[in-house]
Amino acid sequence: QVQLQESGPGLVKPSETLSLTCTVSGDSISSGTYYWGWIRQPPGKGLEWIGSIYYSGTTYYNPSLKSRLTISVDTSKNQFSLKLSSVTAADTAVYYCTRRGSSFGHPVLDVWGQGTTVTVSS
Amino acid sequence: ESVLTQSPGTLSLSPGERATLSCRASQTVSSSYIAWYQQKPGQAPRLLISGASSRATGIPDRFSGSGSGTDFTLTISRLEPEDFAVYHCQQYGSSLITFGQGTRLEIK
Numbered sequence: 453q454v455q456l457q458e459s460g461p462g463l464v465k466p467s468e469t470l471s472l473t474c475t476v477s478g479d480s481i482s483s484g485t486y487y488w489g490w491i492r493q494p495p496g497k498g499l500e501w502i503g504s505i506y507y508s509g510t511t512y513y514n515p516s517l518k519s520r521l522t523i524s525v526d527t528s529k530n531q532f533s534l535k536l537s538s539v540t541a542a543d544t545a546v547y548y549c550t551r552r553g554s555s556f557g558h559p560v561l562d563v564w565g566q567g568t569t570v571t572v573s574s
Numbered sequence: 575e576s577v578l579t580q581s582p583g584t585l586s587l588s589p590g591e592r593a594t595l596s597c598r599a600s601q602t603v604s605s606s607y608i609a610w611y612q613q614k615p616g617q618a619p620r621l622l623i624s625g626a627s628s629r630a631t632g633i634p635d636r637f638s639g640s641g642s643g644t645d646f647t648l649t650i651s652r653l654e655p656e657d658f659a660v661y662h663c664q665q666y667g668s669s670l671i672t673f674g675q676g677t678r679l680e681i682k
Contacts, residue, residue: 489671499611499619499662501671512669515575548618552671558625559666560609564618 454478456549456565464543464572470536474549474565475529481507482527487552490523490534491561492545500545504552505532539572546570576601578663580674586682593650595677597663602643607666610639610648613676614659622661623648655681 460472474488481488489504503513505523513521522535536543547570551563577600587593597608605626611619621630623639626646636651650657658681663674 498675499664499673501673504669504671514670555609555621555624555630556628558606558609558628560621560624560630561611561619561664561671562621562630564620567618 454551454563456551456563458547458549458565458568460568460570462569462571464539464570465574466540466572467538470534470539470543470570470572472534472547472549472568472570473531474533475531476551477530479551480527481525481530481532483507485553487512488525488532489550489552489561491548491550491564493548493567494542494545502534502536502547541572544570544572575670575672576603576665576667578665578672578674580661580663580677582677583675584678584680586680587653588682589653589655591653593648593653593657593679595648595650595661595679597641597646597648597674599644599646599665603646603665603667605642605646608639608641608646609664609666611662611664612657612659613662619662650679653679 455477457475464470487504490502520537525532546567548567549565550561553562579598581596608626610623613619627639
């Protein structure tokens with residue numbers, strides 16, 4: 453059974469860089485079958501796609517975050533990571549790591565981590 | 575980039591009733607790329623429907639999806655107590671993903 457686990461600081465100061473890592477178990481990122489990515493949800497609000505990465509390092513970013521965003525992959529550790537620079541209070545959210553698989557041939561986010569809360573505050 | 579608008583924002587119904595949730599896209603979307611998720615408080619979203627109308631593994635048949643073009647619908651035929659949650663529609667296109675703002679289904 454595939455499991456995703458987010459890790460990283462729960463508190464980040466304004467203007468600093470938010471860094472999170474997702475550890476994948478029960479599957480190998482190197483298999484090349486899936487894309488891996490990040491979703492966030494501000495308190496009381498809807499879901500926002502952040503970006504995705506393939507095992508080769510190919511990335512796709514939300515245009516609204518692209519200038520501040522880096523998603524990377526470490527296949528040796530079976531992990532992928534998120535870095536979001538110059539954070540503000542608007543970046544406070546629950547951050548989920550996800551797997552983009554398919555269901556009946558349709559692309560879907562079929563595996564989710566439990567989520568980690570990141571608060572931006574001084 | 576197509577924007578998804580879900581309605582209503584909140585739907586108040588009683589167990590046993592039928593729920594109809596709408597997701598409207600600002601541009602035509604391939605049905606293959608529309609999905610629905612259920613999210614309960616404190617939990618990650620769970621996939622319900624893919625390709626606009628295909629139930630994911632383990633999803634009860636009281637959940638159904640339909641639609642094409644710009645208008646998509648999630649229907650819950652007879653609400654069970656565990657169905658009261660937030661529902662999100664999602665589209666995939668050109669390797670980008672967007673979500674609607676969600677519909678909260680609450681007990682009346």
